[in-house]
Amino acid sequence: MTHVVVIGAGQAGAALVAKLRATGHAGEITLIGEETAPPYQRPPLSKAYLMGEMAEERLWLRNQEYYAEQRITLRLGQPVTAIDPKARKVTVGGDTIAYDELALTTGSHPRRLPAAIGGDLAGVYAVRTLADVDAMKAEFVAGRRLVIVGGGYIGLEAAAVASKLGLDVTVLEMAPRILQRVAAPETSGYFRALHAAHGVKILEETGLERLLGDGRVTGVRLADGTELPADFVIAGVGILPGTALAEAAGLAIENGIKTDEFGRTSDPHIWSAGDCASFPWQGGRLRLESVGNAIDQAEAVAENILGLGKPYQAKPWFWSDQYDCKLQIAGLNTGYDSVVTRGPEGDAVSFWYFKGDTLLAVDAMNDPRAYMVGKRLIENGKSPSKAALADPATVMKDLLKA
Numbered sequence: 302m303t304h305v306v307v308i309g310a311g312q313a314g315a316a317l318v319a320k321l322r323a324t325g326h327a328g329e330i331t332l333i334g335e336e337t338a339p340p341y342q343r344p345p346l347s348k349a350y351l352m353g354e355m356a357e358e359r360l361w362l363r364n365q366e367y368y369a370e371q372r373i374t375l376r377l378g379q380p381v382t383a384i385d386p387k388a389r390k391v392t393v394g395g396d397t398i399a400y401d402e403l404a405l406t407t408g409s410h411p412r413r414l415p416a417a418i419g420g421d422l423a424g425v426y427a428v429r430t431l432a433d434v435d436a437m438k439a440e441f442v443a444g445r446r447l448v449i450v451g452g453g454y455i456g457l458e459a460a461a462v463a464s465k466l467g468l469d470v471t472v473l474e475m476a477p478r479i480l481q482r483v484a485a486p487e488t489s490g491y492f493r494a495l496h497a498a499h500g501v502k503i504l505e506e507t508g509l510e511r512l513l514g515d516g517r518v519t520g521v522r523l524a525d526g527t528e529l530p531a532d533f534v535i536a537g538v539g540i541l542p543g544t545a546l547a548e549a550a551g552l553a554i555e556n557g558i559k560t561d562e563f564g565r566t567s568d569p570h571i572w573s574a575g576d577c578a579s580f581p582w583q584g585g586r587l588r589l590e591s592v593g594n595a596i597d598q599a600e601a602v603a604e605n606i607l608g609l610g611k612p613y614q615a616k617p618w619f620w621s622d623q624y625d626c627k628l629q630i631a632g633l634n635t636g637y638d639s640v641v642t643r644g645p646e647g648d649a650v651s652f653w654y655f656k657g658d659t660l661l662a663v664d665a666m667n668d669p670r671a672y673m674v675g676k677r678l679i680e681n682g683k684s685p686s687k688a689a690l691a692d693p694a695t696v697m698k699d700l701l702k703a
Contacts, residue, residue: 310334311573320603407543419512443467452479456537632662
């Protein structure tokens with residue numbers, strides 16, 4: 302009977318093994334993770350968990366009993382060191398495990414600041430794993446000075462938590478504006494104002510020359526020579542797909558582990574899903590870093606391992622929580638040439654991305670109705686009139702009739 306081995310015990314890996322069983326796979330399933338914790342949700346790490354509002358067990362995607370009940374072997378706390386595609390075996394610890402089908406859900410890892418500029422000093426952190434956040438938790442004491450390098454969503458979420466806990470927070474962003482890589486100037490402006498209202502200092506177009514300190518970080522030197530004191534530093538400078546195992550096994554790599562529309566890699570018995578995998582999209586290739594994609598793609602791959610032959614159709618959506626603002630994003634804004642603003646109405650406002658007259662994406666702040674309407678429009682390939690969208694008299698649900 303078919304033995305499916307899954308490497309990577311994060312959101313995608315957990316979704317994949319659960320879907321295998323739910324879809325009727327009766328053979329062996331082994332889920333291997335290098336962290337010691339069972340599969341857990343990452344988004345709360347930089348929010349509720351860091352704030353001390355959520356216990357570790359509440360992060361777990363399923364309780365420990367589930368895996369035993371479903372006859373899923375969990376192998377935690379040891380990384381896979383090699384894949385032998387010809388022999389169809391993986392090496393973990395001192396053991397070799399044979400597989401019939403293998404899935405790589407190896408996720409992503411944070412870019413680190415180079416050691417040459419002080420990135421290896423004590424007191425310098427990244428936000429990715431439970432261990433990362435556990436290591437930095439004790440640093441969050443009111444009155445201490447935190448410098449965050451990078452004005453993306455991870456950096457801004459950490460800034461919000463630190464500000465709420467009474468720290469003195471400075472965010473450094475090398476680009477002309479925060480969120481430049483992922484959002485329109487309107488969304489950047491919204492979050493710049495939100496953080497300023499909470500006392501966070503945001504320095505845009507500001508390069509980092511190096512971190513200062515002897516053994517432990519004590520400050521940062523900016524590109525213009527200015528020095529800022531820091532009791533600790535968080536680097537939020539992006540993530541990289543976890544492709545090392547796949548590369549060593551000779552699999553094709555293209556912006557992540559290259560898969561076809563079914564999630565199969567260049568090896569017919571190896572599959573991939575989640576942050577680490579790229580897939581065909583609108584004539585090119587796309588790799589998404591989101592919980593929604595990790596789950597949906599992993600479930601599609603599970604079905605295809607079992608022979609269902611269903612092409613994966615991505616429906617991108619994302620979210621970010623900062624202070625009392627919930628940002629929800631539907632679609633992908635790549636290639637937009639105009640933005641329509643709806644609102645504000647109370648504390649709700651939304652920004653709608655168009656290419657010509659085609660709706661691509663929506664950023665909705667404290668506006669779940671705008672998010673849901675936008676998501677449905679995008680998934681159905683419909684585009685409302687820009688004038689109707691901007692008109693506060695337009696009833697949101699009427700846009701679905703466009």
